[in-house]
Amino acid sequence: xxxxxxFAFMFFITGLLSAQETETVYDEKLAxxxxxxxxxxxxxxxxxxxxxxNTTATKEEKTKYFEGHMANINRLADxxxxxxxxxxxxxxxxxxxxxIFNCTTVExxxxxxxxxxxxxxxxxxxxLTPWYCSAALMAVPPTxxxxxxxxx
Numbered sequence: 001x002x003x004x005x006x007f008a009f010m011f012f013i014t015g016l017l018s019a020q021e022t023e024t025v026y027d028e029k030l031a032x033x034x035x036x037x038x039x040x041x042x043x044x045x046x047x048x049x050x051x052x053x054n055t056t057a058t059k060e061e062k063t064k065y066f067e068g069h070m071a072n073i074n075r076l077a078d079x080x081x082x083x084x085x086x087x088x089x090x091x092x093x094x095x096x097x098x099x100i101f102n103c104t105t106v107e108x109x110x111x112x113x114x115x116x117x118x119x120x121x122x123x124x125x126x127x128l129t130p131w132y133c134s135a136a137l138m139a140v141p142p143t144x145x146x147x148x149x150x151x152x
Contacts (some may be wrong), residue, residue: 031135034135034136034138034139035102035135035138036134036135036136037135040134040135040136041132041133041134041135042132042133042134042135042138043104043130043131043132044083044100044101044102044103044104044130044131044132044133044137045100045101045103045104045105045106045108045109045128045129045130045131046098046099046100046101046128046129046130046131047098047099047100047101047109047113047126047127047128048095048097048098048126048127049095049096049097049098049099049119049124049125049126050093050094050095050096050124050125050126050127051094051096051124051125052118052119052121052122052123052124052125053122053125054121054122054123057121057123061121062123064117065117065118065121065123066118066123068116068117068118069116069117069118069123069124072115072116072117073085073099073116076101076112076115077141080102080141081101081102081103081112082099082100082101082102082112083100083101083102083137083138083140083141084098084099084100084137084140085097085098085099085100086098096124097124099113099126100131100133100137101113102138104130105130106128106129106130109128110128113126113128
C-alpha cells in the first residue's frame with residue numbers, strides 16, 4: 001500500500017502559503033472541531049525517524065518490518081493519532097522520515113511509536129519533541145484521502 005501521507009505535509013504547506021494571499025474569516029466552530037486554541041494552534045508531538053542500530057536484518061526481515069511499519073501508520077492514522085507521516089529523501093543526517101502525532105505528551109507518543117515493528121526491531125530510532133502548530137494540520141488526513149487514487 002502506498003504511504004498515505006507522502007505528500008500530505010507539502011500539501012499542507014502549499015495550502016498555508018495560498019491562504020496567506022486571500023482574506024480570512026475566523027471560524028470559531030471549525031477551530032474548536034480541530035482542537036485549536038484562540039490562535040488556531042494546538043500541541044502535537046513531532047517525531048523524527050532516524051536510521052536505527054539494527055544492521056544485521058536480512059532483506060526478508062526488513063520487508064516484513066516495513067510492511068508492519070506501513071500497516072501501523074495506517075492504523076494510527078485511522079485512529080486519529082497520526083496526522084502526518086512521510087519519508088525524507090536521501091540525506092546525510094540518517095533522517096528517514098517524520099511522524100506528527102495528535103497527542104500532547106512525549107510519553108503518549110512514545111507508547112504509540114513503540115507499536116511500530118520497524119522501531120521495535122531497531123530499523124528506526126526516534127526522537128520525540130512537543131510541537132506547537134496550526135490546528136489546521138488536523139484537516140490533512142481527511143483531505144489526503146480525498147485526493148489519493150485507490151490502489152488497483
